[in-house]
Amino acid sequence: MTSETEIFKVLDFISEKALREEILEYCQVLTFQKGETIVREGEYVKVLPIVLSGHIRVFQAKEDREILLYYVDPSQTCMMSLSACFYNNQSPSQAVAVSETKILAIPTRYITQWQKKYNSWNNFVIKTFRNRYDELLETFESVAFDHIDKRVMEYLNHRKEKEDTSIIKLSHQQLAYELGTTRVVISRILKQFEMDGILKLHRAEIELL
Template sequence: MSQNELIKTKLSFLGTALLNNIVESSSVLSFEKDTELLREGQFVKVIPIVLEGLIKVFSRFEDKELLLYYIKPAESCVMSFSASLKNTPSQVFAVTEEKTTVILLPVSKVSTWVKQFPTFNQLFFEQYNIRYSELLKTINHLLFDKLDVRLYHYLVEKKEFTKKNPIKISHRQIANELGTAREVISRLIKKLEGEHKVKQHSNQIEIL
């Protein structure tokens, strides 16, 4: 499938006129896993829409990460969108979770498309709604769930997002994203394994 066909297939909901503008003005790039696309403090020059793959968006405090959300195909980054419109530095990091193909929308064009194409606004309004719902869900987990329950939900969501099972992930990465220590994660994964909810393989975790 050509790049133009991929764009029109994944983003058909934006409408022909806007898609033609996007194809003409934007670039499509592929990135390997663990590629940093955006860092905290960086000014946003392009806004990504994922065509294939997955991007992890997170904030960082000292040596701890806080996972904010994943950007899946046909989705974009609301934090990048907001920072670009305000011309303020990014408050987040964005890193590819797997090999990922994105279309990069130039910020100089985005401000025009926002005014010209209602479907473009709808894309980001929907993204804000999704992220707000995810935020409420995260707060609910933090307030009412024990860490082992949060860990299990995290692994299930990771499986759903990546469409892979087992998941190739280290205890340290999980600990960073859940804001705890690696030793705690190792202990809780053994607990989940004893409950027959997960199974550990070499550098992988299988959700049962």
């Protein structure tokens, strides 16, 4: 069970006492295991997830390919879900737990109410849209202009930093899905990186040196 102290240690930007009381009364803390879906693409969003611990991967899937949009870390929420909540739209993306992840589940009816009532919540919403817009722009520029080998290395370093380990549990096919390319291309790049002494390849694992 997650205590009140633990919740507001993460959500320290919530300054109003009345808002804290409403959060404790109306919201739930939910736990998702690694790989579990938190928000499903094409479904209506009933609660806004704010991460308390762990990480969420947000992506879009088309046919047999995926494109990573961004990660959601503790004290953050998903812009795609937030937008869907505002306009009562279906989610345009999928959100999956990267590891065991706890979220604060906020019923959608409170999102706009709190924006009008509480300055700290309004600032949080605005900051979420601004920061995620910047991240999505970086993703677009990376896909459009960066060479795939650079994107592979950036992705692996990002995973290393997030998971605090140099051994990334990931198959060539999974990495291809993440970056929206093919397994053949990924295998060729990883083999070249291994020959250059940048990493070592193991079965369904990549070890960064």
